[in-house]
Amino acid sequence: MTFRASGMRAWLLQRLSSVYMVAFIVAALLWYATSGTISYAAWRQLLANPLIAVAVALFFSSLLIHAWIGMRDVLIDYMPIMGLRLVILLGIAVFLIAMGIWLAFILISVVKV
């Protein structure tokens, strides 16, 4: 059994991305609970910080990878028609890549390096 063919990589990426997202969500909730009312200026200033922007970028990278593996698992289980499964998977891949590009544009526009 090779690493490549076993599904081990998908399994591992699903766990790593979930652990990162749990840590990010807990940190974000703690920040939200302790910062009171947030102004637009404070929100922009927060996201202008390159470290925060990278943390957000990693969160969405994790989210998109996690969504890809999860949707792929669901389709493998419930869509027995091979051609249709591939078409839907292709649609999901295009959709997720588009979401990643959109997010990259947003982050690049707010971060101050």
Add this chain to the structure above:
Amino acid sequence: MLTKTQRPKYLNLFRIREPVMAVVSIFHRVSGVILFLAIPFLIYWLALSVRSPEGFASASTYFSSPWLKLIGLMLAWALVHHFFTGIRYLLMDISIGENLPAARISAWLVFGIVAVVMLVVIGVMWL
């Protein structure tokens, strides 16, 4: 042969009493698909919040209308359920609570935690 023909055969999923672990599992999938569908709305919300002070104001009051509140509540349930059942699976991956009695207890525990957190979410959204 006689016993074989007398055995009940249920293909109707609603007539099969699923163990609680199976219910947690299928809800994990359903909530995962809901969260997948929510991705563009999450990114749109982020884009809106950084666009302008007006955009930030409307992003802050995103879920204030009654109908959007219901959608927000469903999304909150999906996130909360997926989050806590996901942690349960992560713990099982490192061999915590792997055996059947423990898995049954943790499945009920997860349902309890999700219910309590959802009460808090409802409190925050409506009060």
